[in-house]
Amino acid sequence: MQTPGTLHVVATPIGNLGDLGARALETLQAVDAICAEDTRHTRQLLAHFGVEKTLIALHQHNEMAQASQLVARLLGGQSLALVSDAGTPLVSDPGFRLVRAAREAGIRVSPVPGACAAIAALSVAGIASDRFAFEGFLPTKGSARRERLTALVAEPRTLIFYEASHRIEETLADLVTVFGPRHAVVGRELTKLFETVLDGDLPSLQARVAADPNQRRGEFVVIVEGAGEDADALLAEGRRVYAKLCEHMKPSQAAKVAAELTGAPRKALYGAEPG
CATH class of the missing domain: 3.40.1010.10 (Tetrapyrrole methylase, N-terminal domain)
Known part of the structure; x- marks a missing residue:
């Protein structure tokens, strides 16, 4: 045989x-x-x-x-x-x-x-690596991408995403909208000549990538810090404040103000049932 x-x-x-x-x-x-x-x-x-x-x-x-x-x-x-x-x-x-x-x-x-690009990026990110979730490429359409991210808001594990150069700005913008000022790392062109690893909060990373065309070229790994043990409490407080503000202003404005006051992600607040 x-x-x-x-x-x-x-x-x-x-x-x-x-x-x-x-x-x-x-x-x-x-x-x-x-x-x-x-x-x-x-x-x-x-x-x-x-x-x-x-x-x-x-x-x-x-x-x-x-x-x-x-x-x-x-x-x-x-x-x-x-x-x-x-x-x-x-x-x-x-x-x-x-x-x-x-x-x-x-x-x-x-x-x-x-x-492996995901593991290479994680190894230099300086973000908790004992537990992580690899999410690969996010949906290409903005609405579907934000929906996927919203489902991950309370995920306590470090999150790893792949992204292409023509979508990196949109993805970072959506990450800011959904996750707020969470700590993250953007790894670009890992192991290649123009390798860069940027770290900071998501809004600052979005601004750095938007300001430098070179940081929008190549292949990307984006690593986002997990929600942490107090994520549920933070979200609950954000929704409590949001519900109260909805009594006095439009839901979109209420979500913006509640997110600024509590640190909860605006995307996770907007549209939540008041009360």
């Missing part, structure tokens, strides 16, 4: 090519083929290290169809590597369907760890 091959989940650099580990390189050299999110991008990476391998496109649009064929190759004794464009596969990238199909077929799935 044919011994199945192994599916290696291989992390690749998020910018600095020196971050490709020795075991990752050995694995990429040894496998029969490499499953890549963007074969053109991966081909450039492999060429840098002198690796010539068959590349198989595996992305969100074809993963379901490709998984069964790749599992058949693994069951036939081939070993495959799974990589994404940058960083650790499956972290806001395709691949989990293939991994699940391989595991269900009894195939060994082996991690080859390395760079």
